[in-house]
Amino acid sequence: MTGTWRHLPAAAREIAVAASDAVAAAQARDAGAYEPAVDRLTGVDRAGLVLGGVVRLLLEETHPDGLDGDDVRQVLERCVRDVAAWRPDVDPHVLLVLLASALGVYDPGDDDTPPDPAAIARHAPLLVADLLAASGRPVSGYLTTAFAEVARTELHD
Known part of the structure; x- marks a missing residue:
């Protein structure tokens, strides 16, 4: 386990480890490692919220x-084109959802059913890996910031 996640509660630690593993597998285009990591993400509550925060941070940066x-x-287009070769x-x-x-503009309306959590868990690491290529930085700092924002929001709600 990555030492940087030891301070997190168990559920958050599971998100951090699974997300890190899934993003690393996506960056390496390693389908064999990607599947178990996203399966772990699918089973953890709030993983989509944290990964959405990472996407927002990367888009802002x-x-x-x-x-x-x-x-x-x-x-x-860039993400789909790059990912389609191995996924x-x-x-x-x-x-797109x-x-x-992540930008706070999604409204499913009457005609659109939001993707289920499993679809989000399978696609969010792909988008994060694509955006990380432009930032040149590791996912760990973005995860730390996203967890802090989730905690701050929960504290004020």
């Missing part, structure tokens, strides 16, 4: 002047 529709489309089951709609949710 890689687009400091903000994002417009073209930026979102470019991120989506032909990638669903662009799930990635992840992007829109």
